[in-house]
Amino acid sequence: MNALVQPAPERFVPLAPARIPEVMELERRIYPFPWSSRNFEDALRSGYSAWTLVSETDAVIAYAVGMLAVDEAHLLNLAVDPPQQRRGYGWKLLDWMARTMHEYGARSLLLEVRPSNSDALRLYRQYGFEPIGIRRGYYPARRGREDAIVMRVKI
Template identity: 55%
Template sequence: MAENDLDWVVVAEKDLHAFPWTRGNFVDSLAAGYSAWVMRIGDHAVGYAVVLLVMDEAHLLNISVQRAFQGCGLGRRLLDFVADTARQRGAAQLFLEVRPSNLAALGLYEAYGFDVIGRRRAYYPAHDGREDAIVMRKSL
């Protein structure tokens, strides 16, 4: 992901999430040196991911696939890429947070071998207040 991808990424993020990351969140992530990618099929962008790598840990901060391409294995392929890249860069574990209401993501992460290791109370904004985050970890 580069700054010239952000127009598309921000539009996709707003379409996919009720409480999307802002352009500033993506700009700050890139400026801080986080690893970030756009997944493409040919010239068409279909997904993206942002990962923070620190020492021997990777933290998946955002992973998204456009609605029209969900359910056909692209999320898993993007997750494969993220995990393989994190492993190659020295990460032994991959962490993430996910909303309990995001059943599709939970199913993907569980099928991928992530384990639930905790819960962050009132972590995410929600329409009726706040929503917890389920914290998950996968050994790489």
């Protein structure tokens, strides 16, 4: 009997140092002030939770980096390749990070987001994040600095 071989759907893969150049290509396309490759290298060296969501062709669709501090996790970076946005990948990766951090003992997940990043704000609110504060001048911006909205969700 011949069975049709279906390509594997997207899957979560730990971010490895060899993937940093590919992630950096996305990072530069997505953010006006991207992380550096050194930021990603330091995160991996520090043992942070760093994941990619890859396609059936093994291309990076999205990536995220988070750290655990006792019972609270901090989502440091989450991004989806622009042509892949609005397809549910951000939600999938956010949920993966929340569940992974919960398995490591986190009971809440904290993040900062630019007020100007309406797509991210919508995703986080839909996931259940609530604003808990403002960090003034947190992000670099084209004209000075931009505040960050601090948000948290119980996981």
